[in-house]
Amino acid sequence: MWLICTRRCGGELFRPLFAEIEVDAGGEYQGHSVVQPGYLCLNCGAPAVDLGAVPEAMQEDKEEEVAAVTSMDVLCPMCETMVAVLPGEECPNCGAALELV
Numbered sequence: 893m894w895l896i897c898t899r900r901c902g903g904e905l906f907r908p909l910f911a912e913i914e915v916d917a918g919g920e921y922q923g924h925s926v927v928q929p930g931y932l933c934l935n936c937g938a939p940a941v942d943l944g945a946v947p948e949a950m951q952e953d954k955e956e957e958v959a960a961v962t963s964m965d966v967l968c969p970m971c972e973t974m975v976a977v978l979p980g981e982e983c984p985n986c987g988a989a990l991e992l993v
């Protein structure tokens with residue numbers, strides 16, 4: 893986990909929004925557990941995000957991009973239909989070999 897302020901104010905202290913705090917009989921802090929993810933920057937009050945969770949999201953974006961690049965819209969010269977095919981595939985409409993550049 894790596895928390896960072898969404899306003900990038902440089903604050904390095906964060907407060908969990910949903911945490912259960914344990915205290916002893918004298919009210920001294922003993923420990924806590926975060927019930928739900930969600931943090932506030934203590935410096936400026938903006939929400940904080942967990943950068944540790946970002947690489948996963950970026951990877952998903954990348955996979956979508958790759959899928960968008962590999963599928964191409966081409967006009968089939970045989971049946972004159974716009975078809976979306978992957979490089980090396982035949983026209984799904986008439987089966988003609990398509991030459992993708």
Ligand SMILES: [Zn+2]
Binds near residue numbers: 936
């Ligand atoms: Zn901040």
Ligand SMILES: [Zn+2]
Binds near residue numbers: 971972973983
């Ligand atoms: Zn075709």
